[in-house]
Structures are given as structure tokens and as C-alpha cells.
Amino acid sequence: MNLKQALRHSLEPDELDHLVRSYDVVGDIAIIALPPPLFHRETLIGEAILNINKRIKVVARRDGCCSGEYRITPLKIIAGEQRLETIHREFGVLLHLDLGRVYFSPRSGNERKRLADMVVDDESILVMFSGIAPAPLLLAKHSPAATIIGVEKNSDAHHFALINRKKNRAEKKVSLWCGDVIDLVPSCGMKFDRIVMPLPGSARSFLRLAIHALRCGGHLHLYDFQPQSQFGETVAALQLASHQAGRTMRLDNLVVCGHNSPSSYRICVDASIF
Known part of the structure; x- marks a missing residue:
């Protein structure tokens, strides 16, 4: 089940039109881009992601663009545990990181x-x-x-x-x-x-x-x-x-x-x- 399907009975039709189907996953953290018209629904959307994917423990939304010398993306936690530190696995390589302090693109x-x-x-x-x-x-x-x-x-x-x-x-x-x-x-x-x-x-x-x-x-x-x-x-x-x-x-x-x-x-x- 994708995110739109999971929220089809919880969001208005115009809100569903604004909602993206996919999101990035880094370790056990999901990162989603939400347009401003959905900010008031962010907790509902975050909880839906946690329910869809039990491996996800934190949901954060992008709170601005990647910026600064170190290209760090501002994130706001909208559901789950209050942390941005995780361990990501990529082709058998383990990567420990804190998304609030470093840049990383899965x-x-x-x-x-x-x-x-x-x-x-x-x-x-x-x-x-x-x-x-x-x-x-x-x-x-x-x-x-x-x-x-x-x-x-x-x-x-x-x-x-x-x-x-x-x-x-x-x-x-x-x-x-x-x-x-x-x-x-x-x-x-x-x-x-x-x-x-x-x-x-x-x-x-x-x-x-x-x-x-x-x-x-x-x-x-x-x-x-x-x-x-x-x-x-x-x-x-x-x-x-x-x-x-x-x-x-x-x-x-x-x-x-x-x-x-x-x-x-x-x-x-x-x-x-x-």
C-alpha cells in the first residue's frame, strides 16, 4: 500500500492531489517532502508512514532546501522518535550518521x-x-x-x-x-x-x-x-x-x-x- 492509498479516507481530494507517493528512507528514518498546504496534516501523514512501514521509527519532513557549505537539509520530525541519528545499510556497507549534522543522499x-x-x-x-x-x-x-x-x-x-x-x-x-x-x-x-x-x-x-x-x-x-x-x-x-x-x-x-x-x-x- 502506498501513502496515497493509506490516506485516501483521511485527506480531502485536493489534499491527496498535493501528496507525494514516495519518500526517502535513511536507516529507520523516513524523509518526506510536503507542500505548505499539507503542513497542518503533517502528524497524520507521519503516523500513516509509521503504520505502513514498521521498520520506520522516525518520520521527518524537509523544512527547507539543502544549504550552506556542508549542504545540510533542515528537517522537522513529524512522527515517531525524536532523533535524526541512525544506521543506514548500502550494498552491505553500514553508515552511521546524524541527518541534522551531515549531508547524505540514499x-x-x-x-x-x-x-x-x-x-x-x-x-x-x-x-x-x-x-x-x-x-x-x-x-x-x-x-x-x-x-x-x-x-x-x-x-x-x-x-x-x-x-x-x-x-x-x-x-x-x-x-x-x-x-x-x-x-x-x-x-x-x-x-x-x-x-x-x-x-x-x-x-x-x-x-x-x-x-x-x-x-x-x-x-x-x-x-x-x-x-x-x-x-x-x-x-x-x-x-x-x-x-x-x-x-x-x-x-x-x-x-x-x-x-x-x-x-x-x-x-x-x-x-x-x-
Whole structure:
């Protein structure tokens, strides 16, 4: 039974028209987007979700847009337990997090697994903006990479990343650094076989840094938000940054991996840089 079916006798027809059928689930927390006309019904809707899915213990609604340097989404608990801390499982990886303190998107799980499936033996991988470490830990579990380094500026996210590395017994493969990629990546003096840039909307600002840290023939994964008519702009930005660094770029793939809004997509440009 979906949410609209569960509430068909409790909401007015126009209220049902405003209600979304689906919601995100992170661990045992459901996150739903409600339009303002349904705010006065939020408790009823939250209780319905708890009744539909007995594994859900907390229901929260989005209380604004993802904002700030750390992209944290404001949430309001509308039913269930009064907490935003949980443990999420993604392709066998356990992720401990607090949605009130860190950014995490369960919708990117399949994309993280896609990247892991592309890795070949003994790669060294850098994950910029690594958050609570879902990408580094998924790469550690599901790829033959030799070393994975995650860099995260948010100290709260780094705190949970360290917990998650221990929880998943990935200390030998995964190194986690807390700080700004602008400072840490150049100072480490390392060259990587693959670099992941999962910060759509801002990652392009760090292309020069990433290209400099990438070995010749290395692979770069650049995420961005774009309407379909402007996908080429992201590719062109990577081409230009490569040219300015005295390198050449080969486009390997362009993947649509989600929505930012009804008219804007989350895309990943997979490229090799020579």
C-alpha cells in the first residue's frame, strides 16, 4: 500500500492531489517532502508512514532546501522518535550518521556502486568531499582498489566517517583526512589513478586541483547539476580545465544519475585525462 492509498479516507481530494507517493528512507528514518498546504496534516501523514512501514521509527519532513557549505537539509520530525541519528545499510556497507549534522543522499547509492564496478586492480583513488565516507567504504568493499583516500571539511561528517571506517573494518584500505581539499591534496604530493568529485554545483571550481593530482591516463568523475540542454557545458568545462593544465581529455561516458529539480538533473561526466 502506498501513502496515497493509506490516506485516501483521511485527506480531502485536493489534499491527496498535493501528496507525494514516495519518500526517502535513511536507516529507520523516513524523509518526506510536503507542500505548505499539507503542513497542518503533517502528524497524520507521519503516523500513516509509521503504520505502513514498521521498520520506520522516525518520520521527518524537509523544512527547507539543502544549504550552506556542508549542504545540510533542515528537517522537522513529524512522527515517531525524536532523533535524526541512525544506521543506514548500502550494498552491505553500514553508515552511521546524524541527518541534522551531515549531508547524505540514499539516492546516490547505485551511483556509488557503479563507480566501484569500474575500478581495476591496485588503483589509488581520491574521493573529494567524502562526507561520512559512503563512497570510500563502498569502493573498499566492492572494488579491487589498493588505497582510497577521502577528504572532508565538515568535522561532524569526518567524525561519523571514522566511526564508519571502523564499523566496516576498512582501516587498512581507507584513509580519511579532515580538512579542505585545497590545502590537503597538494600537500600530500600524491598522484591518483582515479578521482571522484561528488559535489554537484561546486565541483567544477576544483577541477584544476583534481587534474593536477591525477596520473596521466587517470580517470576523473565530475558531478554537476544541469538541465538536459546544458549537459555539454559540464563537458566543456572539463575540456577547458584539461587544456589549461596542458592535458587532454577523453570523454568516456555521461551518466544521468538523479534529479535536482523537475528540470535539472544530477549528472556524472566520466573522463580519462592524459
